[in-house]
Amino acid sequence: MDGTETLVVPSYPSRQAAVIDMAPGATALLRGRADESKCREAARTHKVARTREAVRARGVTRTREVIQTREVVRTRGVVRAGGVTRTREVIRTRGVARMKVAVIKESAPGERRVALAPDAVTRLSAKGLDVLVESGAGDGAWFPDSAYAQAGATVVSRDELLAGADAIIMVGKPDTGLVPRLRSGQAVIGMLAPLTDPELAATLAKAGVTAISLDGLPRTLSRAQQMDALTSQSNVAGYKAVLIAAAAFGRFFPLLITAAGTAKPAKLLVLGTGVAGLQAIGTARRLGAVVSGYDVRPSSKSEVESLGATFLELKAVTSAAGEGGYARELTDEERRAQQAELSGHIAAQDVVITTAQVPGRRPPLLVTEDTVKSMAAGSVIVDMAASALGGNVAGSVDGEQIVTENGVTIIGAGNLPSTVPTAASSAYSRNMTALLLAMASDGALAIDLSDEIQAGVVITHEGSVVHPATAALLTPGTTGGASQ
Numbered sequence: 001m002d003g004t005e006t007l008v009v010p011s012y013p014s015r016q017a018a019v020i021d022m023a024p025g026a027t028a029l030l031r032g033r034a035d036e037s038k039c040r041e042a043a044r045t046h047k048v049a050r051t052r053e054a055v056r057a058r059g060v061t062r063t064r065e066v067i068q069t070r071e072v073v074r075t076r077g078v079v080r081a082g083g084v085t086r087t088r089e090v091i092r093t094r095g096v097a098r099m100k101v102a103v104i105k106e107s108a109p110g111e112r113r114v115a116l117a118p119d120a121v122t123r124l125s126a127k128g129l130d131v132l133v134e135s136g137a138g139d140g141a142w143f144p145d146s147a148y149a150q151a152g153a154t155v156v157s158r159d160e161l162l163a164g165a166d167a168i169i170m171v172g173k174p175d176t177g178l179v180p181r182l183r184s185g186q187a188v189i190g191m192l193a194p195l196t197d198p199e200l201a202a203t204l205a206k207a208g209v210t211a212i213s214l215d216g217l218p219r220t221l222s223r224a225q226q227m228d229a230l231t232s233q234s235n236v237a238g239y240k241a242v243l244i245a246a247a248a249f250g251r252f253f254p255l256l257i258t259a260a261g262t263a264k265p266a267k268l269l270v271l272g273t274g275v276a277g278l279q280a281i282g283t284a285r286r287l288g289a290v291v292s293g294y295d296v297r298p299s300s301k302s303e304v305e306s307l308g309a310t311f312l313e314l315k316a317v318t319s320a321a322g323e324g325g326y327a328r329e330l331t332d333e334e335r336r337a338q339q340a341e342l343s344g345h346i347a348a349q350d351v352v353i354t355t356a357q358v359p360g361r362r363p364p365l366l367v368t369e370d371t372v373k374s375m376a377a378g379s380v381i382v383d384m385a386a387s388a389l390g391g392n393v394a395g396s397v398d399g400e401q402i403v404t405e406n407g408v409t410i411i412g413a414g415n416l417p418s419t420v421p422t423a424a425s426s427a428y429s430r431n432m433t434a435l436l437l438a439m440a441s442d443g444a445l446a447i448d449l450s451d452e453i454q455a456g457v458v459i460t461h462e463g464s465v466v467h468p469a470t471a472a473l474l475t476p477g478t479t480g481g482a483s484q
Helices: 120-126 145-151 156-164 196-205 222-228 229-248 273-285 297-306 332-347 371-372 421-439 452-457 468-473
Strands: 005-009 016-022 030-031 034-035 042-058 062-081 084-095 099-103 129-136 154-156 167-169 185-191 210-213 257-260 261-263 265-271 290-294 351-354 381-383 401-403 409-412 458-461
Touching: 034 042, 042 156, 042 409, 099 156, 120 129, 129 145, 129 156, 129 167, 145 154, 154 156, 167 421, 196 210, 196 458, 196 468, 222 332, 222 421, 222 452, 229 273, 229 381, 229 409, 229 421, 261 351, 265 332, 273 290, 273 351, 290 297, 290 332, 290 351, 332 371, 421 452
Parallel strands: 099 129, 099 167, 129 154, 167 185, 185 210, 265 290, 265 351, 351 381, 381 409
Antiparallel strands: 005 016, 016 030, 034 062, 042 062, 062 084, 210 458, 257 261, 401 409
């Protein structure tokens, strides 16, 4: 296409058609005559031009549809041809840039997830977003490069990806090797954990990078539910935690009555009944265990009981419900009272799964060393809150399985979604797609900090740390002009 649109005026009696050639930004040329001074009505629309082209990926040639969005400006004008005056539309076109979204290969140890699944590429492309995928990005989740290419994405090297991307999407945080290669004006979208790593936010702000973190999403907004990556990944984690516990436990979970005798069902306690905890309860119930659950938020009682489990009520701690659907941090006095009362209940369990976390803070210690010593040999504890900051269980280490002197197995399981990579990636991809489509407009991210969702997820923009909670954690002068 050379940028010229042709207008044909319909034939008149005993007259040939008049033709107008229009060039972008140029005066109309009329084969016949056109009076531009009388143009009086204009409108703008968008049209999509589709062409077919051959694409080679790993030696295989495929045909794909290439979509070019063009802004079409229509102007009403008077056309005179052969003495007859009629009003016709004069059309010129102007290209509209398409935003390039880049899927990078995760580099964190043991991370097998990918930020975008192949089935999301078509949806993004239809909305005017081009997708670049780093070669091998989906291998850990069993999404080969060929699947992305068939969906319409362009598979590239990391160098090509960083050079062409407007927004780089990922599951975790950019590593120390990636951050210096980001350029001003680019966006990075992932689970950036700014409340536990505010220095990363300061570095990105100084580089002029817009940082968007899905773990800051306000979870109580109904329109944000499709974007809620914490919920989708917690569902996966709660399911897998029970399977890990069952594999480590030396007996059956369900009641079994056989000719060789009767096996009693396992008694399982879930501490923290948010999304992960409720999924753990449901999965354990399906495996036949006798399940109970505890949470500092009294509102979770009905949810626990709806799954067929028993809700454990403590007298020592009152409600600790916080903002945004999270639990608040307990005071030191409340924590000591909670630990003391929980100890007796935990000692009677065969399996304990802990999920309690407070955003940006060290996870609360729920199972003390003395409590672990009171448990029977063969008992299993899965600490889903285990991280570099600590965990819910004394002695737990993220990514490690420990057996204590009294025979209790403690499993530090802080990144369980990575162990179910296909399901976790597919869910995360839907969250990411919903967020991108909500924020993208006219070929770019439309940052609007007055929007409730964006106020929660946008961490840095235009050289400043704009997320209040993150900015409050930084000392003055570290953000390169960050608003404090």
